[in-house]
Amino acid sequence: MFAESKRVEEMNYFELLAWLGIGSSHPGGFPATQQNLDAMGVKPEEYVLDAGCGSGLTACHLAKTRGCKIIGVDINPQMVEKACLRAEKEGVSHLVEFRLADVYNLPFANNCFDLVIAESITVFLDKVKVYREFYRVLKPEGRVADLEMVLLAELPANLRRQMEVCFGSGTNPLPFEEWLNALTQAGFQDEIIKNPQRMKKNGRLILNELKKDWVLVKGLSEKAASLPGLIIRLQKNANFMKMNRGYFGFGLVCGRKPPLPPPPKRVGFKSWVLRVLRRKKRRENP
Numbered sequence: 182m183f184a185e186s187k188r189v190e191e192m193n194y195f196e197l198l199a200w201l202g203i204g205s206s207h208p209g210g211f212p213a214t215q216q217n218l219d220a221m222g223v224k225p226e227e228y229v230l231d232a233g234c235g236s237g238l239t240a241c242h243l244a245k246t247r248g249c250k251i252i253g254v255d256i257n258p259q260m261v262e263k264a265c266l267r268a269e270k271e272g273v274s275h276l277v278e279f280r281l282a283d284v285y286n287l288p289f290a291n292n293c294f295d296l297v298i299a300e301s302i303t304v305f306l307d308k309v310k311v312y313r314e315f316y317r318v319l320k321p322e323g324r325v326a327d328l329e330m331v332l333l334a335e336l337p338a339n340l341r342r343q344m345e346v347c348f349g350s351g352t353n354p355l356p357f358e359e360w361l362n363a364l365t366q367a368g369f370q371d372e373i374i375k376n377p378q379r380m381k382k383n384g385r386l387i388l389n390e391l392k393k394d395w396v397l398v399k400g401l402s403e404k405a406a407s408l409p410g411l412i413i414r415l416q417k418n419a420n421f422m423k424m425n426r427g428y429f430g431f432g433l434v435c436g437r438k439p440p441l442p443p444p445p446k447r448v449g450f451k452s453w454v455l456r457v458l459r460r461k462k463r464r465e466n467p
């Protein structure tokens with residue numbers, strides 16, 4: 182029993198999420214995703230990438246409600262497995278595909294997606310590096326919409342340490358304007374935060390996630406019973422956010438890849454001759 186509970190403590194945050202199969206492990210949960218769908222402006226004919234898709238709840242929901250084609254990628258094989266199962270059971274396998282991949286090095290050609298969405302992944306990673314990769318795979322004028330945690334006030338060093346213990350050492354929420362700067366540095370334009378909000382109490386949120394997400398609920402009581410450390414670990418993370426939620430908010434970090442520059446004007450033969458003659462004249466009569 183001790184070894185089992187120790188295993189939970191040794192899991193990093195992502196492994197814990199994957200093992201549980203949590204579908205909406207981002208600030209604001211599934212209600213925030215639903216609120217953001219209009220802001221994302223997804224059209225049925227669009228090709229969407231969900232970067233760090235977790236167990237595929239958002240990707241499957243998008244396919245079901247908007248009818249678009251979508252690829253979800255995640256670095257955790259357990260997440261990808263659960264996401265594939267979800268797509269199959271929810272009857273959207275013809276629209277959604279899930280692949281094991283690293284967002285720092287996406288296995289896609291340049292300029293292929295209309296929209297890249299992400300939910301609570303960039304906060305743990307090198308923001309500019311990830312956004313550059315999103316930029317690469319987006320078509321000109323393609324959009325990025327990234328739901329991320331935001332820092333509303335400077336976090337004291339002891340709280341930053343606690344946050345890193347709960348969510349991992351790379352966890353680094355930024356103030357709103359720094360999120361926008363990261364997009365600018367990666368080459369995006371029209372940067373804007375949509376649906377900015379403060380972190381709310383999340384007691385009901387967790388209950389709602391449980392009610393709604395069959396992938397999460399599947400085998401949950403057995404998991405909790407077999408791994409007593411699980412509840413303590415979840416409680417610790419939840420308590421950290423509850424006690425310190427004044428420091429945090431979240432919002433949809435949005436930007437657009439610039440359009441292609443207009444092609445150079447083709448010069449007709451007549452204008453070319455005139456140009457050459459004018460240049461010659463200038464040289465002779467400077």
Ligand SMILES: C[S@@+](CC[C@H](N)C(=O)[O-])C[C@H]1O[C@@H](n2cnc3c(N)ncnc32)[C@H](O)[C@@H]1O
Binds near residue numbers: 195235260285
């Ligand atoms: C907090 S979870 C969010 C999952 C999902 N987007 C959601 O909202 O429920 C972060 C996810 O990012 C994935 N992840 C972390 N680093 C990654 C990377 N370098 N490439 C791809 N996925 C990554 C983790 O495996 C995890 O599933």
